[in-house]
Amino acid sequence: MNLNLLSKTFLKLSKVYAVHSIPGRLRVKIPGLEYAKGIVTNEEAQNLFQQYRLKGVDTLEVNFLTSNALITYNENVTSKEQILKFLNDLRVNAFELLKNQGKLNNESITKIFNALKEEGYVFEKI
Numbered sequence: 001m002n003l004n005l006l007s008k009t010f011l012k013l014s015k016v017y018a019v020h021s022i023p024g025r026l027r028v029k030i031p032g033l034e035y036a037k038g039i040v041t042n043e044e045a046q047n048l049f050q051q052y053r054l055k056g057v058d059t060l061e062v063n064f065l066t067s068n069a070l071i072t073y074n075e076n077v078t079s080k081e082q083i084l085k086f087l088n089d090l091r092v093n094a095f096e097l098l099k100n101q102g103k104l105n106n107e108s109i110t111k112i113f114n115a116l117k118e119e120g121y122v123f124e125k126i
Helices: 003-013 042-051 080-101 106-118
Strands: 017-022 025-029 057-063 068-073
Touching: 017 080, 025 080, 042 057, 080 106
Parallel strands: none
Antiparallel strands: 017 025, 025 068, 057 068
């Protein structure tokens, strides 16, 4: 099977989407997140969130079992659409890096977020 076709299919099927939202609160489904349970801990996810928090996002609660994340945000600073676009851009960048390097580490995560900064995303440290 063509690797490019397989990659495009995976990216299409793994798209992050809103499960439920009200202004300032967004629950998203992150397909495949359940497989990260043994690789990434809740503490590591929170540390990453604190280091690279999208401007306007207040909190992030990740549930590896259900592949959901609950995000609260300041609707005067960001929006549901901007958060979903960011999460999907993050997913694509991480997938490309994994495809090319086979693993993620601190250096590769920094590369991902630097690329996202170049695309115009603004991050705040907590």
